[in-house]
Amino acid sequence: MSSDEQKILTKPEPDYIACDKCHLSPLCSPVTVGAHAYDFTGKMVNRRHYFKRGEMIFKQGDKAELIFAISAGSLKLTAHVKDNDRVIDFRIPGELIDVCSLNEGSYAYSAQALEDIYLCEIGKETLNDIASQIPEVQGRLMKVVSQELINIQKSSMLMHGNINSEEKIAAFILNLAWRYKNSGYSYTRFKLSMTRTDIADFLGLSKETVIRLFKKLQNSKLIQIEGKSIRINSVDALQHFVGIKLISS
Amino acid sequence: MSSDEQKILTKPEPDYIACDKCHLSPLCSPVTVGAHAYDFTGKMVNRRHYFKRGEMIFKQGDKAELIFAISAGSLKLTAHVKDNDRVIDFRIPGELIDVCSLNEGSYAYSAQALEDIYLCEIGKETLNDIASQIPEVQGRLMKVVSQELINIQKSSMLMHGNINSEEKIAAFILNLAWRYKNSGYSYTRFKLSMTRTDIADFLGLSKETVIRLFKKLQNSKLIQIEGKSIRINSVDALQHFVGIKLISS
DNA sequence: CGCGAGATTGAGTTCTCTCAACTTCTGTGG
DNA sequence: CCACAGAAGTTGAGAGAACTCAATCTCGCG
Numbered sequence: 001m002s003s004d005e006q007k008i009l010t011k012p013e014p015d016y017i018a019c020d021k022c023h024l025s026p027l028c029s030p031v032t033v034g035a036h037a038y039d040f041t042g043k044m045v046n047r048r049h050y051f052k053r054g055e056m057i058f059k060q061g062d063k064a065e066l067i068f069a070i071s072a073g074s075l076k077l078t079a080h081v082k083d084n085d086r087v088i089d090f091r092i093p094g095e096l097i098d099v100c101s102l103n104e105g106s107y108a109y110s111a112q113a114l115e116d117i118y119l120c121e122i123g124k125e126t127l128n129d130i131a132s133q134i135p136e137v138q139g140r141l142m143k144v145v146s147q148e149l150i151n152i153q154k155s156s157m158l159m160h161g162n163i164n165s166e167e168k169i170a171a172f173i174l175n176l177a178w179r180y181k182n183s184g185y186s187y188t189r190f191k192l193s194m195t196r197t198d199i200a201d202f203l204g205l206s207k208e209t210v211i212r213l214f215k216k217l218q219n220s221k222l223i224q225i226e227g228k229s230i231r232i233n234s235v236d237a238l239q240h241f242v243g244i245k246l247i248s249s
Numbered sequence: 250m251s252s253d254e255q256k257i258l259t260k261p262e263p264d265y266i267a268c269d270k271c272h273l274s275p276l277c278s279p280v281t282v283g284a285h286a287y288d289f290t291g292k293m294v295n296r297r298h299y300f301k302r303g304e305m306i307f308k309q310g311d312k313a314e315l316i317f318a319i320s321a322g323s324l325k326l327t328a329h330v331k332d333n334d335r336v337i338d339f340r341i342p343g344e345l346i347d348v349c350s351l352n353e354g355s356y357a358y359s360a361q362a363l364e365d366i367y368l369c370e371i372g373k374e375t376l377n378d379i380a381s382q383i384p385e386v387q388g389r390l391m392k393v394v395s396q397e398l399i400n401i402q403k404s405s406m407l408m409h410g411n412i413n414s415e416e417k418i419a420a421f422i423l424n425l426a427w428r429y430k431n432s433g434y435s436y437t438r439f440k441l442s443m444t445r446t447d448i449a450d451f452l453g454l455s456k457e458t459v460i461r462l463f464k465k466l467q468n469s470k471l472i473q474i475e476g477k478s479i480r481i482n483s484v485d486a487l488q489h490f491v492g493i494k495l496i497s498s
Numbered sequence: 499c500g501c502g503a504g505a506t507t508g509a510g511t512t513c514t515c516t517c518a519a520c521t522t523c524t525g526t527g528g
Numbered sequence: 529c530c531a532c533a534g535a536a537g538t539t540g541a542g543a544g545a546a547c548t549c550a551a552t553c554t555c556g557c558g
Contacts, residue, residue, distance in 0.1 A: 080493075081492040083492075088406055088409055100398055100399045100402050102395060103395040103396070104399060108402060108406070109406070132388065135387060138388065138391065139381065141391070142387065142391050142394065143352075145391065145394055145395055146349075146351060146352040146394055147352070148398060149394060149397060149398050149401070150349045150353060152401060152402065152405070153349050153357060153401065154357070156401070156405050157337055157358070160337055160453075162453060163453055163515095165545080165546070195503090195504060195505085196504075196505065197504075197505090204409075204411060206548075207504090207505080208547075208548085209545090209547075211505065211506060211507090212546095227505090227555090243330040243331030244328075244330055413514095414513080414514070444536060444537085445536075445537065446536075455514070455516075456536090456538095457515075457516085457537095458513090460537070460538060460539085461514095461539090464538095
């Protein structure tokens with residue numbers, strides 16, 4: 001066995017997202033100004049910065065200097081509430097981390113790796129500088145921010161106002177499926193990289209309720225769960241249960 | 250009594266928001282291009298369009314041609330969930346209605362006046378046209394969209410993950426207070442223009458629970474409620490109860 | 499192989515919902 | 529200006545959902 005193969009077995013190459021599926025992609029492709037085409041990617045983006053599982057990418061209140069996009073792996077976002085950190089969202093490959101910080105001095109929440117991850121980074125200041133000088137970049141940045149607004153709104157409409165806990169959990173799963181689809185991954189089978197406790201915290205439920213309702217959804221044949229892997233038996237059935245059509249069939 | 254006074258008594262002048270407090274204001278002030286100052290306000294903005302209480306401003310799925318800002322009055326936003334309309338948010342003076350629709354073909358939700366209201370309107374296409382031609386306008390639009398993103402994120406962080414219903418309701422009140430403050434109104438005394446049923450629907454609770462917990466919050470001296478008017482006794486105490494400091498003292 | 503974090507299960511308690519009755523408010527027509 | 533009707537708000541009682549606590553099990557990591 002060559003040392004190369006050995007290396008692959010012990011540390012397999014991560015499943016990097018395709019750049020064209022990443023929400024940051026408008027800012028990662030060459031920009032033409034006049035007769036010349038400049039590629040700002042190399043200047044602006046630091047690609048695939050590795051973070052270890054459990055590592056904090058940044059903490060709530062830290063001075064915000066970088067915007068992040070996830071290239072591989074996932075993370076959770078938390079914010080201080082009553083002396084505790086509460087999970088306020090998760091991020092999967094292709095998604096951006098705190099776009100809001102573009103216009104704020106500091107990060108609105110903390111970000112922590114749920115597994116070993118790779119992030120692409122853009123310097124906030126550099127980005128804003130270039131954007132203010134080159135309308136094309138300004139326009140692309142606008143596109144990125146607008147899309148972010150749309151995504152947040154869709155997620156929040158979905159997650160919001162579910163009457164009972166079973167619907168909340170179903171909506172959570174559907175939301176993740178939708179986002180995996182947007183990032184070009186399988187959206188009927190994926191890994192729940194966060195713990196049950198994280199999910200419970202995010203949804204405002206107890207972990208026991210999360211576990212019991214996962215099981216209930218499984219018993220009603222909507223999903224199959226085994227450990228951290230989930231499979232949606234019928235996206236349409238799940239959408240019907242939640243009452244919102246997020247994914248078109 | 251003069252006919253002027255008569256008029257005031259029967260139909261008092263609405264409490265229009267000051268333009269400089271409106272979230273749309275960056276797009277409502279003159280833009281200087283080269284040596285000349287153009288005022289796009291007149292061309293772009295149709296000001297103070299009146300809608301009657303109960304009237305639908307637009308319906309979910311309607312072709313989105315206008316962006317709205319509220320000049321006076323308030324409205325509720327609703328979206329279809331399982332054959333019903335569910336309240337997904339409210340809007341107060343100074344706030345924008347569906348900024349997301351700027352980059353979408355249709356409105357993501359319906360908007361209905363909770364009282365007689367006045368709206369300022371900007372044609373989506375006109376705005377996008379001008380923005381793409383004049384970097385200064387593009388930049389201002391960017392500012393508006395970014396701020397919207399920040400506001401939505403703050404609201405959703407606040408409203409999200411409250412464990413029990415009492416905290417949810419307290420967070421709801423705090424959120425409204427914060428928004429009234431942003432719009433330059435009193436944030437310790439304001440009117441709840443929506444019904445208890447609307448609040449319940451928005452928070453995912455029953456109207457009876459809303460009523461009972463309003464009373465409970467009143468008994469613990471955090472607020473005073475009488476019909477539709479609310480008074481926050483101590484914003485700090487309320488923030489402490491919710492566990493998030495949204496309004497700095 | 500053993501430890502510790504995470505996941506699961508059961509039992510009892512608390513919270514929130516539902517249903518129904520009743521009161522108050524509001525807007526409309528006479 | 530009053531009377532009335534319908535909408536909104538309030539209250540109480542009982543049912544059901546979700547939480548807490550505690551014990552146990554499982555799995556991944558060192």
